[in-house]
Amino acid sequence: MPSKLLRLILYIRVSTAREDMISPELQEHTGRKYAADIGAAIIDVIYDLDLDGHDFAKRKIGAIIARVASDEADGVLVYRYDRFGRNTELSLTNIRMLEGIGGVAKSATEHFDTKTAAGRLARTNMLGIAEFQRDIIGENWMSTHANRLRNGLPHHGAPRFGYWYCDTCPMPKPRSPRGVRREHKKRETCEKCKSGIQIPRPRYGPALAYAYSEFSDGKPLTRVAHELTLDGLRTYGGHIITDKSLLAAMDTGFGAGYLRVTPGAQSWADELPESAVDGIGIAKIDRFVWIPGAHRQVIESEDVWEGYLERRRAGTRIASHKTRAKYPASGLVFCIDCGDKQGKAMRAGSSRGARGSKYLTWRCGNIDTGQCNHSNASREAVDSVILKWLLEWAKDDGTARAVAEAAVSAEKQQPDDSAHWSAEITRLKTLKKNLVRMRAAEEIDQQEFIEQRDEYAAEIAAAEAKLKRSKSYRVPTIPKREIFQGLMTEWPHLDDDTKRAALRKVIWRITASRGEFHDEGRYKIIPMWERPILEVEAS
CATH class of the missing domain: 3.90.1750 (Hect, E3 ligase catalytic domain fold)
Incomplete structure (x- = not known):
């Protein structure tokens, strides 16, 4: 019975155009020749040109492994094993992920029998040598930084604003x-x-x-x-x-x-x-x-x-201190129609009508930067929407509460993803450290280095926020009807700061969409028990 034809995905990466780079043409030619020599079939060729190694780890390897896992391919072929990552740890991690699902990792120029312990050791040593060479280049790059500082130059040559x-x-x-x-x-x-x-x-x-x-x-x-x-x-x-x-x-x-x-x-x-x-x-x-x-x-x-x-x-x-809220909805109203994905906080203001009449408003913060053409929201209409919402819950016969409890119950089934975000933070920090080595090896230019550094910093901050949220998240409870009834009884006698503190217990946000100034239909109240799971409140 003939053996099964080995199906391979050929991955080609060139980090930057340098005289000593391994051209994509050479990598493809060598890869195809090697596949023909071992009797394997190249079912697809994936290129990463002018990209660094972390892009493969973040954007390519998952898709490739998924294709192997779905039996679309049997493995991945590269020019050298260091194409799997930009350091020994990342390369071995990606290789083990591939082999862990039954796939094979092949190198067109490094022929080790990885079925044996000696072959796997040789592969690891080869990756270690490649990383050592990059570390040496990195040390030279840092010395270059010191030389630039001695000459009164910034650490990189990208143009500074101004x-x-x-x-x-x-x-x-x-x-x-x-x-x-x-x-x-x-x-x-x-x-x-x-x-x-x-x-x-x-x-x-x-x-x-x-x-x-x-x-x-x-x-x-x-x-x-x-x-x-x-x-x-x-x-x-x-x-x-x-x-x-x-x-x-x-x-x-x-x-x-x-x-x-x-x-x-x-x-x-x-x-x-x-x-x-x-x-x-x-x-x-x-x-x-x-x-x-x-x-x-x-x-x-x-x-x-x-x-x-x-x-x-x-x-x-400035020492932190509690500021008394001037209005019941202070800090709760957000504009959602100005292009800001997270919603932009609106602040209190006022405007004048055609005949000199004064309108109390909530104003989107993006208006100052020209990013929002949103009409001002009516402060009077928002207060009216809040009062009607509180009255509805105070008069609820149990129907609304049953619907809300069903939604909260579904949230309880959400798995604890703190381990996932911890692992993701570790991965991103490793990639960020590796970015310096890639710049030192001149595999990315300075502008790419800056952009990717900032991208990693943002991703790490987001992952850390989600980790904090997953650890501190507690399934919210829905206040009993008696709480709303008592609040409505005291409402006329409360000052605005106390009203705001009470609303913060039950309301997460009040969103304002585009529409007529006094139209109450523009505003939607999102209670605390409907707050998105991964939303992290400012500490």
Whole structure:
């Protein structure tokens, strides 16, 4: 009886275009030749061009293993075993996942008999050697960082907001990451660009200086960001400028003529500046020091920079205290029609009618940035919806409660996924650390490194939030009708702060959709027992 034909998926990855890269053509030719030599069939060829190894682990390996698990293929063929990941641990993890479901992992250039202990040892050793070579390159890359700091240059050469490379190379419009790589190749022949000393960019340099000055004088940064947006400015990636994106640019101190490093980096040792790996946050302002850079500052004086730091530090050290709510629905009303997936919190305000009449409103926070054209929500209508909702529950004959209890009972069947999120956090942190090695090996350019670093940071934060939520989540209870009846009895005598505290016990959110100002149908109350399971409230 003839043996079964081995069906393989050929995976080809090229991280970046370098002289010593293994071309996709060579990888495919070698893979097909090897498959023919062992009598196997290539049923599909999967390419990852200009992508790094973590993309395979995150986006490709799951789909490939699923295809093997569904008996669409028998295994995966690569040019070298290190194509399975960017370090020994990840490569072995992916290989074991594949072999654990009965699939085979084949290398076209490394022929080990992995059915034996000696063969598996040889494969592991080969992966370890590849990782060692990348670690050596990584150490050299960190030394390069130290050399850049000695010369007054930032740890990477990507353009800083407000600056550009020189006064002769064209300044592009906001563009895609691929556009960045194309322009980088054009600048390789420019001697001014090669110096690495960036110069203030027209319009953007003065805009950065204006942001520093206005923030130091006490103006809200959201208002400054809105002014820059109305002036036609965007981030270099083409996005709307927000207070967060401005803070990210201003906290570096680059516009003040400085470079931001960790204290340990002052010795210019091999330690990688933390700013190269982790983005700064509001609570991290005192974890860094600023040293003079070779570039020119855009701010008018050192007093502006000192004023900026003073206000930033004051903002992170204000003692927390309870603020009395001015309105019953404070912090509960959210706009859901402005494009914000999570819903944007609305704040109290007022507007004037055509004849001078005053309307009390709830106003979407995205209006300030120009991202929301939502009409204001009526504060009077929201209060009316709340009161009617409370009355309905106070008069409920048990029907509504039975429906809600059935939904809560279904939630109790949800499995505990804390172990999943713990494993996911470990995986993401490993990939994030590995990102530095990939940049050191020049397998991704600096712009990709920054984008993927920020992407990982966001994914880790989201996973940690979901882990916290899964550990702290308790199936909500539905208050008895007597609670609502007692609340309605006391409602006319309660102040707004007490009303708000009571509503927070039973209402998660009040969503406002687009519609007529006084139309109560625009508003939907989501009670606490209908709150999404994975939604994490701010601590």
